[in-house]
Amino acid sequence: MNMKLYKSLFISVAALGLFAAAGFSNAQSAGAKSKKVRVTRNYAASAKGTDRNVVPTGQYAIYTKPGTVKGARLVASKTTLSDLANSQSSKDYFRAYRVAKTNKGSYYAKVVSFDYQHRGWIYVGKTNPDSDWASVGYGLKQAQTTKQAAMPDTQTVQLTNPGVINSLWDAPYRSQYRAKKVLVDTTPYGGEDFTVTKSVEMTREETPYYYIVNDNDPSIRGWIYAGAVIEQVPTPTVNNDKIVYAKIIDADSGLVVADQTLTNTRTDLTNAPAFVATELGNGAADEAKLGAYAPGYTYKTLSAADKSANYSAIAGATYGGTVTVKARLASNSQPLDTIKDANLISK
The missing domain is CATH 2.30.30.170 (SH3 type barrels.)
Incomplete structure (x- = not known):
């Protein structure tokens, strides 16, 4: 064989081998690159914030990047998230605020806890959660923080x-x-x-x-x-056209022994003095309902002056007004003026 021809053929075969090897190497690189997980979309969640309140399920962990992307580091383990899911404190709720999609069709949500202690990415499945956070699954579920x-x-x-x-x-x-x-x-x-x-x-x-x-x-x-x-309980509206306020005073001590609101429900008594007289008497004798308002009290042993004052107060009664009368315990049988007179005489 001609030496020149031999060399030419050798060089051609060697070159063809190098080309084939280069092609094989490039094919390998392309194949490796196509298998590498990478984020193809990363955007802010658009649903309203209250719809994006979530809790972890404990089935997936939180990472600094979508979990299958190279360089992702663990932020919160599945065990930690399971504990937070069962927490009885509202500080352990999460808010989802970003969504990412990988070239493998997987979706991840970026979340932060209400107390700012945990922040990162968690897997939520093959469906875009931002279209319906009520249906979010895998690593998260929607939370209703109030009811x-x-x-x-x-x-x-x-x-x-x-x-x-x-x-x-x-x-x-x-x-x-x-x-x-x-x-x-x-x-x-x-x-x-x-x-x-x-x-x-x-x-x-x-x-x-x-x-x-x-x-x-x-x-x-x-x-x-x-x-x-x-x-603030509203003060009830009172129809003072039918009401008289009555106070009964202990003639000996001066203390109020009964404080009553008298309401006229009778149709035969239109005038306040007549109505009060049916309730308290005339202030001088034990009539009507004095005993019901001030048990054990009587007018009988009052001084003449107190009886007269009682009579005048009742006679001057008006609807919406207050009538004050005196009475004494029945056990104090001697009128107060008589006791005073006796003391003066003994001196």
Whole structure:
């Protein structure tokens, strides 16, 4: 064989081998690259924040990156997350705020705990959770941090301890991620009426909260711990056209022994003095219901002056007014003036 031809063939075969080897190497690199897990989308969750309150299931851990991506480091183990899932404290809820998708079609949610102690990525399946957080699964499930509660019997309330301890919040404390105070110091509103418009209870702690609105300034509003307000029972409307207030005084001690509200329900008595006389008598004799209002008391042993004063008070009774009469215990059989006279005579 011609030496030149031999060399030419040798060089061609060697070159072909190198080309084939290079092609095989490139094919291997492309194959390895195609198998590598990488994030293809990473975006902020668009659903409203209250829909993105979640708790971990304990089936998947939280990582610094989506868990199958190279370089992901453990943030919270499955054991830790299982404990947080069963927590009775609202600080251990999570808020999901970003979503990532890998080239393998897996979705991950980035979450942060309400107390800021745990933050990272957790696997949530092959379906985009941002389309329906109520259906999120695998590593997370949706949480309802509060539940509806009964309204108080009286919706008008006042602050029991105005100041900085019980502030007004834009959401019940720790019912939402980054719940904040809308009114730090309630001191200026002590003694003012607020109206309760909503009532909830924390799901985990069962702590009650009211949403209150200031009656004088509706811009002063927010959530407050229910124990920081007291219900204001409205004063019932009284029809003074049919009422006389009566006080019975012990003639010896001067103490009030009966304080009564007399209500005229009779149709045959239209005048207040006649009505009071049927209830208390004429102030000089044991008539009507004196004994029912002041058991053991009598007019009989009163001095003439006290009897006369009683008679005048009853005769001058008016609806809506107060009648004050004196009486003495029946056991004190001797009129007070007689005792005084006897003492004077003995001297």
